[in-house]
Amino acid sequence: MNHNIANIRNEYSLTGLHEDELNPDPLKQFSKWFEEAVNSGLDEPNAMLLSTVHNAKPSSRIVLLKDLSEGFLFFTNYNSKKGKDIEINPQVALTFFWKELERQVRIEGIIEKTTESESDEYFATRPRGSQIGAWVSNQSEVIESREVIEQKTKKYEEQFEGIIIQRPPHWGGYRVVPEYIEFWQGRPSRLHDRLAFKKNGDNSWKIERLAP
Numbered sequence: 001m002n003h004n005i006a007n008i009r010n011e012y013s014l015t016g017l018h019e020d021e022l023n024p025d026p027l028k029q030f031s032k033w034f035e036e037a038v039n040s041g042l043d044e045p046n047a048m049l050l051s052t053v054h055n056a057k058p059s060s061r062i063v064l065l066k067d068l069s070e071g072f073l074f075f076t077n078y079n080s081k082k083g084k085d086i087e088i089n090p091q092v093a094l095t096f097f098w099k100e101l102e103r104q105v106r107i108e109g110i111i112e113k114t115t116e117s118e119s120d121e122y123f124a125t126r127p128r129g130s131q132i133g134a135w136v137s138n139q140s141e142v143i144e145s146r147e148v149i150e151q152k153t154k155k156y157e158e159q160f161e162g163i164i165i166q167r168p169p170h171w172g173g174y175r176v177v178p179e180y181i182e183f184w185q186g187r188p189s190r191l192h193d194r195l196a197f198k199k200n201g202d203n204s205w206k207i208e209r210l211a212p
Helices: 026-039 081-088 116-123 128-136 146-159
Strands: 047-054 057-064 072-077 091-098 103-113 171-185 193-199 205-210
Touching: 026 091, 026 103, 026 171, 047 072, 047 081, 057 072, 057 081, 072 081, 072 116, 116 171, 128 146
Parallel strands: none
Antiparallel strands: 047 057, 047 091, 072 171, 091 103, 103 171, 171 193, 193 205
């Protein structure tokens, strides 16, 4: 190894985060930060780490945020590893990290399937290759080789030639309804700003500052 991992560090100094700057609605506050990430020209600012738990074992992967109405929406294969985890345990976590803005957002909440009409509507907007891919891939299952995917792709390209591709029943949307959202802004000397929204029993939000 050519580098000393322990010596890799950046000093965060762009800005701070104060209570009087926050929108009292955490989804609106997230939308503000997300818009700033988009306007900053970041590559895939909608990439988020989804963490699920099954049999007390966590599992994480990157998925893409597609909408913010009433929660954090993404689409995937319901029969995938994450889909099976979610079926057993709907408590999940999301993490966004926008390095260039020295910002992180952590979300914890309950995940639920979207309506079929929501899934159909989004599926219709996907590129045709991605639509075929949803039929091709038995996501997370073991396959013998890359040729399995290539052969199935050819099969479905021929099957759907010249017709509208319908959404497969095993593919659709999930929405994470937040119960906790933490906004993290990097600060010098690792004394970061952390402001957390916690949902109360009446669905209002309590804001707390956390030690860095």
